[in-house]
Amino acid sequence: MKTLILLFISGxxxxxxxxxxxKKILPLxxxxxxxxxxxxxxxxxYYGPEYLRNMLVFDNYSTLFIAIAIGSTLLIAxxxxxxxxxxxxxxxxxxxxxxxxxxGVVCMVSFNNMVMLFxxxxxxxxxxxVMVGSNRNNLKSNEAALKYFIMGAFATGFLLFGIALIYGAxxxxxxxxxxxxxxxxxxxxxxxxxxxxxxITIAFAFKIAAVPFHYWSPDVYQGxxxxxxxxxxxxxxxxxxGAFLKFIxxxxxxxxxxxxxxxxxxxxxxxxFANMVAVLQDDFKRMMAYSSISHVGYVLMALITVNKDTPSxxxxxxxxxxxxxxxxxxxxxxxxxxxxxxxSFSVFNGLGKRSPVLxxxxxVCLLSLSGIPPFPGFFAKYSIFKQAISEHxxxxxxxxxxxxxxxxxxxxxxxAMYFNKVEATESNELPEKNYAGYVVISIxxxxxxxxxxxxxxxxx
Amino acid sequence: xxxxxIPFIAALLALVFKDKLAKIIALTxxxxxxxxxxxxxxxxxxxxxxxxxxxxxxxxxxxxxxYSTGIDGIAMVMLLLTNIACVLIILSAWDNNYSGMTKxxxxxxxxxxxxxxxxxxTNGLMFYIFWxxxxxxxxxxVGIWGGENxxxxxxxxxxxxxxxxxxxxxxxxxxxxxxxxxHSFEWSEMLKAEMNGWESTLVLWAFFIAFAIKMPVxxxxxxxxxxxSVAPAQGTMLLSGIMLxxxxxxxxxxxxxxxxxACGCNYNIFIILAVIGIIYAAIIAIRQNDxxxxxxxxxxxxxxxxxxxxxxxxxEGLQGGILQSFNxxxxxxxxxxxxxxxxxxxxxRDLTKMGGLAKYGxxxxxxxxxxxxxxxxxxxxxxxxxxxxxxxxxxxxxxxxGIVSGLTIIFCxxxxxxxxxxxxxxxxxxxxGRIGKLSWSEYLTLGIIVILVITxxxxxxxILNISDTSVNDLISLMKGGATL
Numbered sequence: 001m002k003t004l005i006l007l008f009i010s011g012x013x014x015x016x017x018x019x020x021x022x023k024k025i026l027p028l029x030x031x032x033x034x035x036x037x038x039x040x041x042x043x044x045x046y047y048g049p050e051y052l053r054n055m056l057v058f059d060n061y062s063t064l065f066i067a068i069a070i071g072s073t074l075l076i077a078x079x080x081x082x083x084x085x086x087x088x089x090x091x092x093x094x095x096x097x098x099x100x101x102x103x104g105v106v107c108m109v110s111f112n113n114m115v116m117l118f119x120x121x122x123x124x125x126x127x128x129x130v131m132v133g134s135n136r137n138n139l140k141s142n143e144a145a146l147k148y149f150i151m152g153a154f155a156t157g158f159l160l161f162g163i164a165l166i167y168g169a170x171x172x173x174x175x176x177x178x179x180x181x182x183x184x185x186x187x188x189x190x191x192x193x194x195x196x197x198x199x200i201t202i203a204f205a206f207k208i209a210a211v212p213f214h215y216w217s218p219d220v221y222q223g224x225x226x227x228x229x230x231x232x233x234x235x236x237x238x239x240x241x242g243a244f245l246k247f248i249x250x251x252x253x254x255x256x257x258x259x260x261x262x263x264x265x266x267x268x269x270x271x272x273f274a275n276m277v278a279v280l281q282d283d284f285k286r287m288m289a290y291s292s293i294s295h296v297g298y299v300l301m302a303l304i305t306v307n308k309d310t311p312s313x314x315x316x317x318x319x320x321x322x323x324x325x326x327x328x329x330x331x332x333x334x335x336x337x338x339x340x341x342x343x344s345f346s347v348f349n350g351l352g353k354r355s356p357v358l359x360x361x362x363x364v365c366l367l368s369l370s371g372i373p374p375f376p377g378f379f380a381k382y383s384i385f386k387q388a389i390s391e392h393x394x395x396x397x398x399x400x401x402x403x404x405x406x407x408x409x410x411x412x413x414x415x416a417m418y419f420n421k422v423e424a425t426e427s428n429e430l431p432e433k434n435y436a437g438y439v440v441i442s443i444x445x446x447x448x449x450x451x452x453x454x455x456x457x458x459x460x
Numbered sequence: 461x462x463x464x465x466i467p468f469i470a471a472l473l474a475l476v477f478k479d480k481l482a483k484i485i486a487l488t489x490x491x492x493x494x495x496x497x498x499x500x501x502x503x504x505x506x507x508x509x510x511x512x513x514x515x516x517x518x519x520x521x522x523x524x525x526x527y528s529t530g531i532d533g534i535a536m537v538m539l540l541l542t543n544i545a546c547v548l549i550i551l552s553a554w555d556n557n558y559s560g561m562t563k564x565x566x567x568x569x570x571x572x573x574x575x576x577x578x579x580x581x582t583n584g585l586m587f588y589i590f591w592x593x594x595x596x597x598x599x600x601x602v603g604i605w606g607g608e609n610x611x612x613x614x615x616x617x618x619x620x621x622x623x624x625x626x627x628x629x630x631x632x633x634x635x636x637x638x639x640x641x642x643h644s645f646e647w648s649e650m651l652k653a654e655m656n657g658w659e660s661t662l663v664l665w666a667f668f669i670a671f672a673i674k675m676p677v678x679x680x681x682x683x684x685x686x687x688x689s690v691a692p693a694q695g696t697m698l699l700s701g702i703m704l705x706x707x708x709x710x711x712x713x714x715x716x717x718x719x720x721x722a723c724g725c726n727y728n729i730f731i732i733l734a735v736i737g738i739i740y741a742a743i744i745a746i747r748q749n750d751x752x753x754x755x756x757x758x759x760x761x762x763x764x765x766x767x768x769x770x771x772x773x774x775x776e777g778l779q780g781g782i783l784q785s786f787n788x789x790x791x792x793x794x795x796x797x798x799x800x801x802x803x804x805x806x807x808x809r810d811l812t813k814m815g816g817l818a819k820y821g822x823x824x825x826x827x828x829x830x831x832x833x834x835x836x837x838x839x840x841x842x843x844x845x846x847x848x849x850x851x852x853x854x855x856x857x858x859x860x861x862g863i864v865s866g867l868t869i870i871f872c873x874x875x876x877x878x879x880x881x882x883x884x885x886x887x888x889x890x891x892x893g894r895i896g897k898l899s900w901s902e903y904l905t906l907g908i909i910v911i912l913v914i915t916x917x918x919x920x921x922x923i924l925n926i927s928d929t930s931v932n933d934l935i936s937l938m939k940g941g942a943t944l
Contacts, residue, residue, distance in 0.1 A: 404626055
């Protein structure tokens with residue numbers, strides 16, 4: 001709760017800081033504020049009484065996901081000075097919005113009441129629409145914002161409808177109460193419950209961009225400023241999956257085997273479709289969009305075979321995924337800081353010669369995402385496979401096949417870096433030094449290597 | 461333990477320094493590695509059937525992943541091969557001046573570490589991790605320093621082998637889930653997995669495809685000739701000399717014991733595939749004009765024989781397979797180095813453009829001849845004992861298959877002598893290059909190989925003794941007798 005308050009106040013401060021010309025110190029401020037929030041969150045293992053009439057519950061579970069989200073934001077905030085430089089005078093707004101999104105994240109993953117879930121998703125989404133469209137001079141950014149807004153509004157409608165139906169069947173918004181009433185409600189109102197659950201599932205699928213509700217995602221990822229894309233691909237996914245997992249854990253007595261089957265099919269479709277389509281992409285950011293969709297597919301696999309270890313498995317997966325994704329987007333930002341070139345794979349041509357360090361780090365991040373041992377992405381994927389294999393062997397086989405497909409597109413970037421010659425027209429010079437970017441990728445790199453050698457270290 | 465760490469540290473060190481110094485560091489590291497290996501060998505009790513030097517640390521406990529290492533006789537032979545071969549490979553790169561030599565050497569060293577890891581692992585998951593880790597450096601070695609058309613070919617190679625590895629992972633997890641009690645990936649625990657015949661057959665096929673792609677056994681060999689011919693010489697040596705032994709080792713160590721309940725009839729199919737590969741590859745080898753492609757196809761043929769011999773699962777077959785893995789590793793490195801020496805001087809690998817090379821390179825001609833004889837399996841060279849044991853095993857298994865695979869000796873003589881004749885004898889072609897004098901590193905590399913060829917040819921027991929007890933124990937274990 002105190003973390004939430006701290007985040008909110010920091011957001012307000014950033015907004016005013018933008019107005020009163022404190023632009024220069026804002027990235028530093030944001031970094032410190034986030035670090036404080038993160039430190040406080042980890043230090044303060046006091047899971048006090050439920051807040052706001054039992055609407056929010058802070059426990060180990062929510063702490064894990066909030067920590068992942070804040071950690072990712074911290075890395076992104078480090079780069080904000082360069083990454084958001086296109087915004088000029090509205091720089092403070094962006095930082096402020098980032099904090100507000102985090103407030104939404106906190107609400108989402110610690111919700112204990114359907115209303116709070118809805119509020120959390122809205123608090124998360126509305127600032128995000130603005131962030132996506134923040135590059136006002138870029139047509140694509142505007143298009144992305146509008147698309148995201150319309151799709152998001154639809155999803156919200158579904159969510160609200162679903163919550164209303166559940167409420168209709170159980171006469172309560174409280175998760176614990178719904179859970180205890182589920183048996184009787186299922187008997188008296190089976191249709192309402194199942195349709196309600198389905199609608200909520202659809203809303204979640206929209207948010208985390210699972211097939212077939214993913215159509216907005218590639219356009220939005222491609223159009224958004226790189227840093228916002230990184231933010232969406234990590235923080236928003238973390239929040240969505242965290243909330244979804246909590247929803248499933250709490251309402252498991254209500255969920256029928258049919259519902260799990262739907263989710264399993266969704267997971268299979270997500271993995272297969274996203275990986276296949278990613279192969280065809282020429283734009284790196286679009287490719288990353290499909291790649292992040294496919295990772296949602298893997299996590300969904302964990303969600304349908306929930307047991308007591310699932311939160312830590314999903315948490316580990318998200319940590320590794322976020323680190324690698326932020327590392328990749330940071331590299332992209334270093335290479336193409338002004339969003340003036342198209343982000344095709346040729347951005348990476350000859351990077352192995354131009355900047356061996358950057359190329360090495362990018363390679364480790366990509367290898368980690370593709371799940372090649374001994375990089376931590378392998379451990380993450382593997383723990384999910386291991387959890388799912390006894391119940392859904394077919395799903396694991398599909399997941400393994402799609403992993404093999406994913407090698408193709410991740411290695412396209414690696415191929416471009418090391419094997420492709422730089423074309424004569426391209427300048428061999430790197431853009432001006434982005435020290436913050438280098439700090440971020442170094443952190444991501446070190447963290448990934450440490451996780452590879454000592455995966456026990458985070459004690460999940 | 462030390463065997464894995466030395467190369468990785470050396471790889472980092474080599475990366476820091478400039479070309480010349482990096483070469484010295486890499487060579488020192490690989491020699492140090494070899495010395496450690498010999499120290500281990502001297503303390504190794506060949507009469508003891510247990511896994512020796514066993515150690516185990518926790519790596520990722522939630523996944524059942526432990527850092528468990530240990531050496532038995534079979535692994536010891538493979539380790540020896542790896543560490544001898546890496547010295548030779550680094551030595552053979554002495555005269556090469558690739559751009560980015562430091563990176564190249566550090567990749568070779570990482571590869572060596574990973575390969576040692578594969579042979580040392582006694583934990584299934586760790587085995588898989590090192591297996592994959594070995595793939596990454598070779599991908600870059602072929603992709604960065606390879607010849608024409610390398611991007612497409614490395615891609616094919618990578619996806620092919622990666623798919624195989626994933627199948628292996630599935631099989632390992634499957635066995636893991638059938639281990640008794642609290643599941644474990646430890647080799648000794650995985651042996652106790654209870655599976656019925658049908659499940660065992662699934663596991664067997666998954667393992668077989670994974671290892672067959674690596675070796676490669678017909679019909680999974682299509683990546684091989686292209687990759688071998690496009691890779692830089694040292695890359696080809698790594699691939700053919702050591703990396704394909706991972707497949708052979710995997711079959712002996714993991715596939716056979718894990719899938720012990722599978723119907724023996726599957727092995728008939730495997731042996732027939734292997735024998736088809738022997739003949740098919742040999743015939744193709746005769747028609748090739750690129751030296752490297754001849755050697756590549758001959759490698760498919762030889763490995764086919766090893767696979768056929770091993771899969772009879774009797775003592776001659778296994779011992780022959782292990783011995784021949786060692787020999788083939790040494791010989792094929794020698795042959796590829798010969799091809800590399802010719803290419804350095806003549807700038808071509810096309811046999812039709814060569815001739816009369818023996819005239820101005822007598823020392824070279826002699827060394828080439830010795831290595832070639834080893835490959836053709838002439839008595840008193842190393843190939844002879846190995847192939848004899850393998851053919852004997854195949855023959856005892858099924859007479860017709862034995863006779864068919866026996867043809868390999870004739871075919872091998874045909875294509876090898878053809879290469880020798882076209883390149884070394886006949887009129888000199890005007891191609892602007894002669895062999896001339898060899899440099900000291902070239903002499904040293906070929907010299908060591910020739911000494912090994914003859915020593916092991918005369919005293920094959922040097923190798924056979926090391927693996928003898930372990931093979932006996934494995935066989936009795938599979939018959940349901942003694943336990944480890």
